[in-house]
Amino acid sequence: MEDYVVAEFKHVGDSELGLFAIFDGHLSQVIPDYLKSHLFDNILNEPDFWIEPENAIRKGYRITDQDILEKAVDLGQGGSTAVTAILINGQKLVIANVGHSRAVICKNGEAKQLSVDHEPTTEKESIENRGGFVSNFPGDVARVDGQLAVARAFGDKSLKEHLSSEPDVTVEIIDDDTELLILASDGLWKVMTNQEAVDAIRNVKDAWSAAKLLTDEAVMRNSTDDISCIVVTF
Incomplete structure (x- = not known):
């Protein structure tokens, strides 16, 4: 397991933020x-966060990735999806991601x-335009330069010329039809469809219990990747 999770509420002035x-x-x-320690701070410190949160998130992602690359001597050559x-x-609700961890809402x-999902096969053209390549060798999973199985990530300095850290950003308005939100790493999504995950926990009132149910189910289905899950109920 190399996952880290954030799930907290905080008050900023007269506003309440849920950070997940x-x-x-x-x-x-x-x-x-x-x-975990820096990304949300960089986003919230952007002066236009309250006016244009989507732009602030993109800037926060960009600044954080630059910081990681500049500190590669201390932080190492690894990377992370988000x-x-x-x-x-x-x-x-403002969702952003790089890599193949996923956000699914139920309405x-x-x-x-x-x-x-930022898969190397779907972003092959842009990777090749940067001078990289996508290969299924070694193994049977498509990888950037034969090494990394995602097309976007923080860090990975040795691959950065061919690897994007630009997030996709989506805005969703919470209304009376909104039931729950699931965030999970790919260890869950490799063995469950979006609808299967939603169906499994729709009637579970406690968010922690719902998240545990999903992680346990992924283990039962023999997932072999990292499994982390957050459930937010509305």
């Missing part, structure tokens, strides 16, 4: 730990994916 994230590291736990959710006053029983 899963950072799935590779090669070490150092960079996901760094993200999926983050910021809930503003219980009404506006009226229907699962809706809010993040983008």
